Amino acid sequence: MVGASSIADDLAIGSGVTLFAIVLAGPPALAWLLEPWIHALSDRLERRRLRELGLAGCALCLALAAWAENPLFVALAIAGWGLATGVSCGVAQSLLVVGVEPDRAMTRWALATAVGDVLAPLLVGATTVIGIAWRGALLVAAGVSILALILLRFARPVEDVSQATSHLINSRREVSDFGGAKSGSPKRTSPAPTTPAGLEKVELRAVLRDRNLLAWLCAMASCTLLDEIIIVIAALRLGSDTVELTVQLTVLLGSTAFGLSVLSRYLRRYSTNRILIASSALVVVSLLVWWWFPDGPLAWVALAVLGAAESVHWPLAKSQAFQRLPDRPGLVNALESVFNLADVAFPLAIGAIVTLFGIHAATLVLLIEPLIVAWIAAVVQPTP
Numbered sequence: 001m002v003g004a005s006s007i008a009d010d011l012a013i014g015s016g017v018t019l020f021a022i023v024l025a026g027p028p029a030l031a032w033l034l035e036p037w038i039h040a041l042s043d044r045l046e047r048r049r050l051r052e053l054g055l056a057g058c059a060l061c062l063a064l065a066a067w068a069e070n071p072l073f074v075a076l077a078i079a080g081w082g083l084a085t086g087v088s089c090g091v092a093q094s095l096l097v098v099g100v101e102p103d104r105a106m107t108r109w110a111l112a113t114a115v116g117d118v119l120a121p122l123l124v125g126a127t128t129v130i131g132i133a134w135r136g137a138l139l140v141a142a143g144v145s146i147l148a149l150i151l152l153r154f155a156r157p158v159e160d161v162s163q164a165t166s167h168l169i170n171s172r173r174e175v176s177d178f179g180g181a182k183s184g185s186p187k188r189t190s191p192a193p194t195t196p197a198g199l200e201k202v203e204l205r206a207v208l209r210d211r212n213l214l215a216w217l218c219a220m221a222s223c224t225l226l227d228e229i230i231i232v233i234a235a236l237r238l239g240s241d242t243v244e245l246t247v248q249l250t251v252l253l254g255s256t257a258f259g260l261s262v263l264s265r266y267l268r269r270y271s272t273n274r275i276l277i278a279s280s281a282l283v284v285v286s287l288l289v290w291w292w293f294p295d296g297p298l299a300w301v302a303l304a305v306l307g308a309a310e311s312v313h314w315p316l317a318k319s320q321a322f323q324r325l326p327d328r329p330g331l332v333n334a335l336e337s338v339f340n341l342a343d344v345a346f347p348l349a350i351g352a353i354v355t356l357f358g359i360h361a362a363t364l365v366l367l368i369e370p371l372i373v374a375w376i377a378a379v380v381q382p383t384p
Contacts, residue, residue: 035086035337042330047091048152054088055149057081062142066135086337093318094329102319102326103272107263110315114257213324215380217335219276219317221342222372226283226310229350230366237294237359244295252303259308260315272316273377280374282309284367291363313373 042050058081065077097105208214231249238245266275282305289302321332353362 034083035090035340036334038087039090039330039333039337042091042094042333047095051088051091051095052149052153054084054086054091055145055152057084058088059142059145059149060084062138062145066138066142086340090333090336091330094333097319097322097329102322103267103316104264106315106319106322107260107267107312110311111257111260114253114260114311117253117256210324212380213321213332213335215376216317216321216324217339219373219376220314220321220336221339222369223310223314223317224340224343224346225350225366225369226306226313229347232347233350233359233363233366236354237363241295248295248299248303251300252307255304255307256311259311263312263315272320273381275312276316276377277374279309279312280370280377282306283370287363287366287370291360310370313369317373317376 038050061077061081061084065074065081068074068077093106093109096109230252234248234252235245238248263275286302286306286309290299290306293299293302318332318336321336322329325332350362350365353365
């Protein structure tokens with residue numbers, strides 16, 4: 001996403017709708033068709049193996065995109081990467097939140113991803129300097145995916161320990177029940193199991209009636225405006241000024257890591273909703289300052305505040321969604337994938353606005369995100 005301007009120049013596709021379709025709308029379009037089904041099944045599959053397949057798919061698609069010359073092939077490869085990374089990350093989040101406090105778990109997840117995001121503009125800047133630009137950056141990213149796959153393949157995952165502990169506890173309960181039956185205590189009986197098809201229908205009906213869950217999913221969907229889209233807008237606003245772009249994105253993404261690192265402290269003192277409302281107000285002010293001052297020190301300060309404030313929106317919204325269905329994180333990821341239609345619609349809409357009204361008008365549209373998050377936080381009570 002950071003190399004959007006270089007992609008546009010290399011493929012000779014301009015900086016309007018076509019560029020936004022390739023780098024932003026393509027990945028969520030394919031994911032929207034396939035991810036919900038994969039995530040819905042992940043609660044009954046071996047999540048660790050599914051995560052590894054996703055990482056392998058990431059590496060393959062990134063390598064294909066780096067070597068492709070035709071814009072259509074680049075778009076297809078990036079779309080495949082979007083599907084693979086969505087599956088691997090969603091499954092990893094499911095493994096992370098089971099049995100722990102979701103707010104803190106998702107904060108740690110977002111902080112880890114923010115560290116990687118900080119390195120992205122530095123990577124693209126370095127590859128531009130040595131002359132391999134966005135293609136070299138994609139190959140480096142493919143290598144990182146392979147490295148992560150190798151480390152996870154040979155490491156003893158936390159979930160295995162959790163499963164072993166859970167199995168031990170259940171075994172002790174079974175022994176206790178058996179002993180109680182022998183000594184005359186009433187034996188526990190389990191209710192008749194519900195068929196998988198019937199259970200899925202019941203869950204789906206209950207989910208569609210859960211307005212709070214749907215609201216938090218909407219809040220998560222709006223966060224895409226201040227994710228990849230703002231990075232592309234920054235790249236288009238600054239054009240060939242690689243040094244200024246590198247500084248701005250480093251400040252933006254670095255402040256994101258800072259905001260997430262201090263979030264745990266405020267979670268102990270304030271409710272999730274109050275944090276979201278206050279941070280949304282800061283995002284609105286900082287966006288307006290950045291819109292008025294596109295470069296220089298004031299722009300850096302505005303982006304620092306924006307990154308720190310906006311960083312808490314997605315992890316807190318998703319943790320609230322997970323808490324609505326604590327036993328079915330895969331189903332939450334499936335529903336999130338459906339709501340990711342916004343990841344297709346928003347880039348195309350922003351690209352059209354850039355073409356018709358210019359980049360400055362498109363920057364103001366980003367204000368939609370903090371307004372949506374603040375409104376949902378004001379009207380929806382957090383899950384206890």
